[in-house]
Amino acid sequence: MSAPTLERPAPAAPPPARAPRRRPDGFRVFGWAVSALVCVAILYPLVIILGDVLGIGEEPSMAGEIWSEATSEPALETLRTTVLLVVPAGVAALLIASLLAWVNERTDARIGLLADVTPILPMFIPPVAGAIGWVFLAAPSAGLLNGAIEGFFGLFGADVDGPLNIFTWQGLFFVYVLDLVPFAYITLAAGFRNLDPVAEEAARISGAGPLETFRRVTLPSLGPSIGGALLIVMAIGFALFSTPIVIGTQAGVDVLSIEVVEAMTRSFPAEEAKALGYGLLLLLMVTLAWLLQRRFVRGGGHATVGGKGLNSQPTRLGPFRHVARAFMVLYLLGASVLPILALVIVSLERFWTASVPWGDLTLDNYRNLLSNAIVVDALRNSVIVGVCCATIGMALAAVVARITHGETSRWTGVVEGVTRVPAAVPILVLSLAFIAAFVGEPFRIGGTTLLLVLAYTVIFFPHAVVNASSAYLQVGPQLREAGAVFGVSEGRTFLRVQLPLMLPGLTSGWAFLFVLVAGDVTVASLLAGTGNPVAGFVILDRYNTGTYPPLAAMAVLTTLLTTVVVTLALLFSRWQRNRTTAGVRRRAVAAAGTPTP
Numbered sequence: 001m002s003a004p005t006l007e008r009p010a011p012a013a014p015p016p017a018r019a020p021r022r023r024p025d026g027f028r029v030f031g032w033a034v035s036a037l038v039c040v041a042i043l044y045p046l047v048i049i050l051g052d053v054l055g056i057g058e059e060p061s062m063a064g065e066i067w068s069e070a071t072s073e074p075a076l077e078t079l080r081t082t083v084l085l086v087v088p089a090g091v092a093a094l095l096i097a098s099l100l101a102w103v104n105e106r107t108d109a110r111i112g113l114l115a116d117v118t119p120i121l122p123m124f125i126p127p128v129a130g131a132i133g134w135v136f137l138a139a140p141s142a143g144l145l146n147g148a149i150e151g152f153f154g155l156f157g158a159d160v161d162g163p164l165n166i167f168t169w170q171g172l173f174f175v176y177v178l179d180l181v182p183f184a185y186i187t188l189a190a191g192f193r194n195l196d197p198v199a200e201e202a203a204r205i206s207g208a209g210p211l212e213t214f215r216r217v218t219l220p221s222l223g224p225s226i227g228g229a230l231l232i233v234m235a236i237g238f239a240l241f242s243t244p245i246v247i248g249t250q251a252g253v254d255v256l257s258i259e260v261v262e263a264m265t266r267s268f269p270a271e272e273a274k275a276l277g278y279g280l281l282l283l284l285m286v287t288l289a290w291l292l293q294r295r296f297v298r299g300g301g302h303a304t305v306g307g308k309g310l311n312s313q314p315t316r317l318g319p320f321r322h323v324a325r326a327f328m329v330l331y332l333l334g335a336s337v338l339p340i341l342a343l344v345i346v347s348l349e350r351f352w353t354a355s356v357p358w359g360d361l362t363l364d365n366y367r368n369l370l371s372n373a374i375v376v377d378a379l380r381n382s383v384i385v386g387v388c389c390a391t392i393g394m395a396l397a398a399v400v401a402r403i404t405h406g407e408t409s410r411w412t413g414v415v416e417g418v419t420r421v422p423a424a425v426p427i428l429v430l431s432l433a434f435i436a437a438f439v440g441e442p443f444r445i446g447g448t449t450l451l452l453v454l455a456y457t458v459i460f461f462p463h464a465v466v467n468a469s470s471a472y473l474q475v476g477p478q479l480r481e482a483g484a485v486f487g488v489s490e491g492r493t494f495l496r497v498q499l500p501l502m503l504p505g506l507t508s509g510w511a512f513l514f515v516l517v518a519g520d521v522t523v524a525s526l527l528a529g530t531g532n533p534v535a536g537f538v539i540l541d542r543y544n545t546g547t548y549p550p551l552a553a554m555a556v557l558t559t560l561l562t563t564v565v566v567t568l569a570l571l572f573s574r575w576q577r578n579r580t581t582a583g584v585r586r587r588a589v590a591a592a593g594t595p596t597p
Contacts, residue, residue, distance in 0.1 A: 026490075026491060028407075031400075031407075034396060034400065035399070035400050035403050035404075035415045038396055038418075038419060039414075039415060039418040039419070041454070042458055042461070044437060045430070045436065046421070046425070046430075046433050049276075049433040053066060066273050066277045067277070070278065072277075079281050082285075083285065086176070086234065086237040086255075086285075090180060090230065090237050092177045093176075093177050093183075094229055094233065096177065096184075096331070097185040098226070100181070100331065101185055101188040101189040101191075105192035107316075107317050107321070108316050109317055109321045111325055122178060122336050123183075123512075124515055124559075124566055125336060125519070126242075126519025126521070126535070126539075127243060128242035128243075128246060128539050128543075129340075129343060129519070130243075131243045131247055132339075132343065132539070132543065132551065132555055133338070133343045134166050134171070134174075134247070136342040136345075136346045136548075136552065137166070137339065138164040139165075140164070140165040140167065144342050144345065144346075146161075146163070147354025147355050149163065150162050150354070151355070167250040168251055169251060171247060176237065176243060178335045179240060179243055180236060182335075183229075183233055187228045188226070191226075230289065230292065231289050231290055234286060234289035235423065235424070235426065238256065239282060239427040239428055240522070241257045241428070241521055242536070245261075256278050256281055257522070259278045261522075264526055279426065279428055279429040282426040282428060282429060283425060283426060290424055340559065342552075343552045343555050346548060347365050347549055347556050348361040348362060348365070350362060350364070351549065352548040365549045365550050365552070366553050366557070369550060369553050369554060369557065375554065378533040378534055378537065378538040381534050383561060384449070385453055385534060386514040386562075386565070389457050389460070390510045390513035390517065391510065392453070392457050393461055393464040393513050394467070394510045396457075397461065397464035397465045397509070398471075398472070398499065398502065400465060400468070401468040401472040404419075405469060405472055406472075421462075422458060423462035423463075427459055430455070430458070431455065431527060432526070434455045435526065438454070439451075448531070451527055452523070452528060452532060456517045456520070460516050463512060463513060466509075467506065467512065468505075468506060471505025471506050471509070503573075507569055507573035508573055510569055511566045511569040514565055518558070518565070519559075520534075520536055521539070521540060535558040536558075538554060539554050542554055
């Protein structure tokens with residue numbers, strides 16, 4: 001037996017080296033800081049107005065007075081009138097938008113570029129200009145259409161009074177529908193583009209006609225899109241101010257939005273409790289629409305989005321193709337062409353009459369307006385505020401979209417939820433919140449352009465985030481991952497690679513925001529004044545004083561400015577898209593080793 005030998009124990013393994021602490025990426029820190037700033041800007045006014053309502057702070061509680069105003073008999077009667085107007089108008093707008101989207105996206109009735117422009121063209125016209133245009137067309141005594149009808153029958157010796165009267169419930173309903181259709185169309189058209197066509201093809205093979213397929217197959221498959229469009233049209237419809245103030249007041253139809261604005265602007269001191277009480281009812285209606293939308297979306301239990309390989313031939317409408325095209329043309333006439341034509345004609349008259357004095361038309365109204373300092377300031381302020389809000393909003397939204405869709409953190413859901421809050425709160429309620437938060441101490445920026453820019457940026461920020469998120473998701477995460485592999489910083493990858501590819505989508509969102517801000521009357525009616533006039537504020541002031549030809553000229557100038565800026569933005573978007581596509585094609589050809597033609 002051999003004696004055991006003593007061996008020196010192996011040396012202990014050295015402790016594992018600590019990995020060097022990774023420095024946080026500067027762009028990521030910047031992105032989270034921007035997201036936090038946006039969340040504060042959204043929540044702060046709402047917290048302040050909630051504190052005023054509950055009496056948190058030095059001010060006594062207004063909750064009891066607000067509740068009393070909200071449940072008073074006049075408030076409930078106004079609520080009933082508003083619901084009876086907005087809900088049917090929203091449903092009608094959904095049906096018209098669904099039909100337009102189906103014709104443009106799924107049938108052979110498209111009319112080229114006009115098919116894409118027709119449904120959204122009214123969005124480029126300020127709602128107040130469209131409403132005033134229809135007043136000039138269908139007013140009972142001096143409407144241009146009434147004058148044309150009377151003149152036509154006069155050729156045959158018949159004495160006929162013009163049958164149209166825009167100052168009725170039916171007239172107000174008609175213009176409401178025209179205002180809401182474009183907002184529903186944007187959501188529904190996207191849904192049609194993503195819809196799997198297999199079910200429609202199966203229905204057609206089974207012998208179903210185009211309309212039956214649309215009613216029994218296509219519409220039920222669009223649950224999420226219809227639900228989203230429903231929420232949008234209800235939120236906009238309940239907060240719409242320009243159309244009811246122009247048409248509804250003379251029609252004797254009182255709605256909640258008018259009562260809120262008049263409580264804050266027509267009384268001294270302002271009736272804050274009444275405005276907040278009626279605003280509470282607006283918030284309740286939007287909340288009900290949101291709950292209905294969620295239930296509607298949950299009702300769909302099957303996926304309807306197909307891949308790129310499932311594209312099918314458009315549905316052939318046969319002889320109904322001409323009917324569908326006539327429907328699109330009629331919509332374009334009613335929503336855009338006729339109101340603008342009426343505004344142009346009246347703006348060239350000395351006095352508004354049903355019979356157009358073709359030999360006495362003049363440009364004096366435009367000369368007088370452009371020599372008026374307040375009007376020039378209003379037009380300039382509208383462009384400046386619109387450009388600033390659109391630029392700031394889309395820049396912030398691009399960073400927020402990068403954080404919410406490019407990071408994996410529980411806080412991304414919080415940021416995404418907070419940035420959607422303004423879409424769920426009526427515009428008038430948000431305007432009241434900004435008055436409560438920034439007019440008094442410590443900011444005291446009431447009546448300034450800064451307050452307008454801040455309010456518009458926050459109020460329309462959900463629209464900016466939607467467009468920025470779509471642009472970011474189209475680019476995809478692969479480029480960011482490739483940059484990380486090659487050691488490129490997050491900020492450099494975003495600024496040099498992702499942002500240029502996102503630019504066409506961001507430019508389209510910029511144009512949309514500019515139109516919303518430059519043509520707005522709702523926020524301007526509460527936050528603008530003689531010290532910071534904007535176009536919508538001046539248009540309403542001219543309408544209240546009854547100076548109709550100068551009013552028409554002001555509406556035409558506002559529409560012209562909006563159209564020019566939006567057209568330039570969209571042309572830039574197309575140029576950038578073509579430039580990016582050409583660059584990608586050149587790099588692909590170079591990588592393949594073939595000479596570039």
